[in-house]
Amino acid sequence: xxxxxxxxxxxxxxxxxxxxxxxxxxxxxxxxxxxxxxxxxxxxxxxxxxxxxxxxxxxxxxxxxxxxxxxxxxxxxxxxxxxxxxxxxxxxxxxxxxxxxxxxxxxxxxxxxxxxxxxxxxxxxxxxxxxxxxxxxxxxxxxxxxxxxxxxxxxxxxxxxxxxxxxxxxxxxxxxxxxxxxxxxxxxxxxxxxxxxxxxxxxxxxxxxxxxxxxxxxxxxxxxxxxxxxxxxxxxxxxxxxxxxxxxxxxxxxxxxxxxxxxxxxxxxxxxxxxxxxxxxxxxxxxxxxxxxxxxxxxxxxxxxxxxxxxxxxxxxxxxxxxxxxxxxxxxxxxxxxxxxxxxxxxxxxxxxxxxxxxxxxxxxxxxxxxxxxxxxxxxxxxxxxxxxxxxxxxxxxxxxxxxxxxxxxxxxxxxxxxxxxxxxxxxxxxxxxxxxxxxxxxxxxxxxxxxxxxxxxxxxxxxxxxxxxxxxxxxxxxxxxxxxxxxxxxxxxxxxxxxxxxxxxxxxxxxxxxxxxxxxxxxxxxxxxxxxxxxxxxxxxxxxxxxxxxxxxxxxxxxxxxxxxxxxxxxxxxxxxxxxxxxxxxxxxxxxxxxxxxxxxxxxxxxxxxxxxxxxxxxxxxxxxxxxxxxxxxxxxxxxxxxxxxxxxxxxxxxxxxxxxxxxxxxxxxxxxxx
Numbered sequence: 001x002x003x004x005x006x007x008x009x010x011x012x013x014x015x016x017x018x019x020x021x022x023x024x025x026x027x028x029x030x031x032x033x034x035x036x037x038x039x040x041x042x043x044x045x046x047x048x049x050x051x052x053x054x055x056x057x058x059x060x061x062x063x064x065x066x067x068x069x070x071x072x073x074x075x076x077x078x079x080x081x082x083x084x085x086x087x088x089x090x091x092x093x094x095x096x097x098x099x100x101x102x103x104x105x106x107x108x109x110x111x112x113x114x115x116x117x118x119x120x121x122x123x124x125x126x127x128x129x130x131x132x133x134x135x136x137x138x139x140x141x142x143x144x145x146x147x148x149x150x151x152x153x154x155x156x157x158x159x160x161x162x163x164x165x166x167x168x169x170x171x172x173x174x175x176x177x178x179x180x181x182x183x184x185x186x187x188x189x190x191x192x193x194x195x196x197x198x199x200x201x202x203x204x205x206x207x208x209x210x211x212x213x214x215x216x217x218x219x220x221x222x223x224x225x226x227x228x229x230x231x232x233x234x235x236x237x238x239x240x241x242x243x244x245x246x247x248x249x250x251x252x253x254x255x256x257x258x259x260x261x262x263x264x265x266x267x268x269x270x271x272x273x274x275x276x277x278x279x280x281x282x283x284x285x286x287x288x289x290x291x292x293x294x295x296x297x298x299x300x301x302x303x304x305x306x307x308x309x310x311x312x313x314x315x316x317x318x319x320x321x322x323x324x325x326x327x328x329x330x331x332x333x334x335x336x337x338x339x340x341x342x343x344x345x346x347x348x349x350x351x352x353x354x355x356x357x358x359x360x361x362x363x364x365x366x367x368x369x370x371x372x373x374x375x376x377x378x379x380x381x382x383x384x385x386x387x388x389x390x391x392x393x394x395x396x397x398x399x400x401x402x403x404x405x406x407x408x409x410x411x412x413x414x415x416x417x418x419x420x421x422x423x424x425x426x427x428x429x430x431x432x433x434x435x436x437x438x439x440x441x442x443x444x445x446x447x448x449x450x451x452x453x454x455x456x457x458x459x460x461x462x463x464x465x466x467x468x469x470x471x472x473x474x475x476x477x478x479x480x481x482x483x484x485x486x487x488x489x490x491x492x493x494x495x496x497x498x499x500x501x502x503x504x505x506x507x508x509x510x511x512x513x514x515x516x517x518x519x520x521x522x523x524x525x526x527x528x529x530x531x532x533x534x535x536x537x538x539x540x541x542x543x544x545x546x547x548x549x550x551x552x553x554x555x556x557x558x559x560x561x562x563x564x565x566x567x568x569x570x571x572x573x574x575x576x577x578x579x580x581x582x583x584x585x586x587x588x589x590x591x592x593x594x595x596x597x598x599x600x601x602x603x604x605x606x607x608x609x610x611x612x613x614x615x616x617x618x619x620x621x622x623x624x625x626x627x628x629x630x631x632x633x634x635x636x637x638x639x640x641x642x643x644x645x646x647x648x649x650x651x652x653x654x655x656x657x658x659x660x661x662x663x664x665x666x667x668x669x670x671x672x673x674x675x676x
Contacts, residue, residue, distance in 0.1 A: 005142030006041040006048065008194045012146070012212045017043045025050045048141045069129055070667045074576065076152045077121045080114050084170045088113065115575070117172045122576055122669075124175035125152070131178055138276045143187055150214030151175060162223055164215040180319075181263070182221035184270020186214070188256075191272060227263030228297055228315075236324050238288035238295045240332055245282050245304070252278050258285065259298050264315045266301055281305045286328060300329050308338030312345070312385045320386030321346070323353035329385075348382050349390070356392050363399065372407050375400070377500045378415045380617075381568065394498055401495035408491050416478060419503050424470050426612030427505040427561065430604075431464045433522055434507060437515055438462070462507055465560060470505065477563045477676070484595040486675055490565065497572060501565040502616070503676075506608035508562040510554045513539045517660065519607050520650075524657045527620070532658040538646050539660060541639040550636050551648070553602025564674040566601060566609050568628055571672045579634040579647055579665035586635070586673065596675045600635040603660065605674065606650035610658065620652045628652075630670055638665040 009016060016022060017040035025047045026036055036046045088105050091113060105113075128151050132144045139147075155165035156173040164176060192198040193209045200206050208217050243255045252275035259269040267273045268283070277283060281304030287295040300321065303311040312329060314321030321329055330346040333339030355371055373379055375396060384390045438461055465473070481487060493499040517539060520532035542551055555562060573589060574582050589598050601609070610629060614620060620629065630651040638645040646662030653659050 004195050005140060005146075005191075006045040008190070008212065009044050009142055009146060010040040011194075014040075016040075022047045048145060051145075052141050069133070070664055070669065073122055073125050073129060074667050076125060077118050077576075078169070078172060080111075080118075082169045083114050083117065083172060087117075087172045119575065120174045124177070127178045128175065131180065131183075138273060139187055143190070147183070147186075147214065150218075154215050154218075157219065157222070163219045166215075176218070179218075179222055179225065179265060180267040181225045181259075181265050181269040182218060184256075184267045184273050185221035185225060185260070186217045188270045188272055190217070225261065225263050225265075225269065232288070232290060232297055233299075233315075233322075235289050236299075236328065238286055238297070238299065240284055240286050241295075243278060243283040243285070245278060245280070247275075247279050249275055255283060255285070258287070258296070262298055262315075264298050264301075264313075265319050266298075266313055268301065268303070277303055281307065281310065284332065286325070286332070300325055300332075302329070302332065302336065302342075304336070309333065309336050309342055310338075312342045314385055316386065317391075318386035318388040320384050320390060321349060323349055326350045326353075342385070345383050345385060349384055352382060352390065352392060356396060359396060359399065364403075367400070367404065367407075369407065369411070372404055373411060373415075376404075376408065376411070376494050377498075378411055381500065389498075397495055397498065405491065405495070408494060409487065412487060412490055412494070413478070413482075416503055420471060420474055422612055422615040423474065423503045423505050424467055425615035426608055427470060427507075428464070428467075429611045429615075430519070430608050431462055431507050433519055434509075434511070434515060435462050435464060437518055462509060463560060470561065473559075473561055474503075474505070474563065481565075481676055484597075485593070486565070486596055489593070489596055489675060493567070497569065499567040499569050501567055501675075502609065502612060503563065504566055504605065504608045504612045505561050505563050506553075506604055508555060508557075508559050509552060510545070510548050511552045511604055512548065513542055513551065516551065516603050516607065520658045520660050523607065523610055527657050529657040532660065533653075533656070534660045535641075535662050537641045538639055538648065538662040541641060542636070542648075547636070551602060551633075552604045553599075562605075564597075564599075564601065564605065564676045566605070566674045567672055569672070570627060570630070570670045574668070574671040574673070576667055576669045579638060579668045582634050582668050582671060589673070598673050598675050600633055601631050601672070601674045603631075603633060603648055603650050606631050610652055625652055627670075630672075632663045632668055632671040634663070634665070634668045634671060 022043055026043050029046055029050060030036055034046070036042055088110060092103060092105065128148065132139065132148060152175075153167050154176050155167040155171045157164050157176060165171075165173070167173075189200065189205065189209060190212070193200050193206075194212065200209060205220070208220055241258075243251055246252075249271075253271055255278065256269055256271040256274040259266055268277055274283075283304065284300075284302040285298050286300035288297045288299050290296045299315055301311075301313045302309060303313075305311075312321065312333070313319040314325065314329075316322050326346040326349045330343050333343050333346070351374060355367070355375060358365060358367075367375070374382070375393070382390065382393055490499075490501055493501075517532075517534045517536075520534060524530065524532040542548065553562060573585055577585070586598070586600065590596075606629070609631075610620065613628065618628070631649070633648040633650070636647050638647050641662065644662075645665045647665055647668075649659075649661045649663035651659050651661070
């Protein structure tokens with residue numbers, strides 16, 4: 001059965017249906033009894049359906065499998081040997097023009113430059129993959145396939161010619177910037193013209209649509225969605241318009257039409273996206289005055305889903321809310337279900353703006369203790385309304401780091417002491433659940449605990465520490481951390497890397513993989529979900545006592561509890577490298593600062609982290625929960641599973657709950673280490 005858009009893909013690429021990839025999928029499906037006609041569009045439809053069906057395969061951007069996505073992104077990143085010599089000559093010329101003289105680029109400098117180019121390309125392409133694979137755009141599979149395969153062929157944007165350059169294997173430029181509004185424009189026009197057969201009156205656009213060239217269509221869309229005049233944005237007077245939840249395409253057309261041509265960057269400017277979003281809830285837009293004094297300039301968007309606020313966007317970079325409109329947005333959110341979280345974000349943006357203005361006026365001014373606590377996120381992460389962290393946070397920290405250092409030292413110790421209650425809550429929850437599991441499993445099965453193994457013994461119970469007992473151990477640990485220089489390390493990372501550390505405590509025991517899986521399932525149920533996702537073939541492959549020790553993070557030091565400080569962000573030192581290379585990087589970090597006890601958190605650490613974060617008030621259901629919880633356990637030996645070599649990966653997924661999955665050892669990224 002044909003899917004809409006498959007005929008368009010065939011017309012764009014007449015050889016797609018006969019490619020080895022498509023033919024292989026069709027042959028496989030036919031061998032399973034499916035009847036697939038020989039028509040090109042039918043074969044392409046079957047191919048897209050296969051990639052998007054998790055029952056068949058978990059590969060590519062259509063299903064969102066992170067390991068295969070990583071491989072696809074890496075395949076399109078420039079190889080070190082393909083970086084042209086002209087790139088290094090350009091860097092020499094830039095250095096000379098900046099007054100650094102004639103520099104000699106050493107081998108180490110070349111490697112660093114290559115890594116920077118590769119990192120930029122990964123990040124740029126990664127944003128496309130993340131958006132296409134997410135729910136924001138809601139595009140059909142044919143358009144995702146068309147977009148991804150096209151973007152990987154595009155280089156930089158030539159502003160004079162108004163077009164994207166072609167990408168070759170030696171292209172060092174980043175991938176095109178993702179403009180959600182422009183992409184929605186491309187989909188709308190293509191879907192109407194080439195899929196639904198509607199007539200387009202614009203002669204220039206007709207030519208572009210006929211060719212179906214994504215690069216030219218996207219360039220046209222980028223220029224067509226130019227930003228509103230800065231002069232008009234100075235005026236914040238305006239009014240709210242509510243678009244009621246509906247499936248009526250006329251309302252979607254009215255909403256999307258009111259956003260087009262203003263450069264908001266909102267995907268809602270696309271009629272299809274607007275229709276999809278309105279089917280899920282009401283939509284509010286705050287319009288300010290145009291040249292004629294009418295409220296037509298879109299500045300703030302509030303999208304409802306299931307009766308609650310699901311998204312708030314502004315028109316600043318990464319769709320951040322303009323500071324001048326924070327009060328207006330906050331007032332509107334007051335009466336909307338689920339608006340409390342976004343009201344706090346609005347308050348955060350107002351507070352950050354006030355500090356920014358204060359420092360801009362007087363860079364040497366002293367900040368109050370409360371302002372420093374806020375700026376360095378001791379109490380909570382500063383969250384705005386955009387897709388990325390507000391850049392002002394890092395900018396202010398870099399300017400203020402040295403000046404704020406004395407107060408930071410005091411605050412960090414205060415914060416760690418204040419965190420004990422949530423640390424204890426996380427420990428107590430994890431230890432109590434583990435004891436219940438062991439009590440329930442009283443049958444004579446093979447068990448492994450502590451420093452001994454019992455082949456056929458009953459489940460061993462854990463001695464759960466009281467609040468007072470854990471408090472004493474925690475105070476001793478704080479003194480040890482201070483003596484070993486861990487606090488100094490934490491101060492430095494707060495300023496230079498924007499990290500915030502959560503102290504966690506968990507039982508220092510050896511667990512079985514079944515216990516780890518059940519603890520994950522229990523956490524899922526406490527989150528209102530049926531169960532966690534566990535990749536059983538991988539976790540079941542770890543069977544030896546030594547491997548279970550690594551999965552648990554057990555240390556043979558006699559301590560009943562293991563404490564650690566967990567960063568809220570991935571470690572910058574660990575990047576897009578193989579698991580082996582990252583293990584070497586970790587060894588180098590440990591050798592330089594042995595007293596810090598730098599290590600890869602265990603799976604049991606992850607389970608303790610989730611419970612501690614929730615005790616802190618983090619619902620682990622929205623925001624950048626991926627970055628707060630994702631841990632790649634690359635220190636464990638890789639296992640051959642389903643044709644890949646994988647190591648465990650634990651995370652609470654945004655909207656999908658806890659996951660114990662696998663990570664490809666060929667490209668390990670977004671990894672973190674804990675200290676203490």
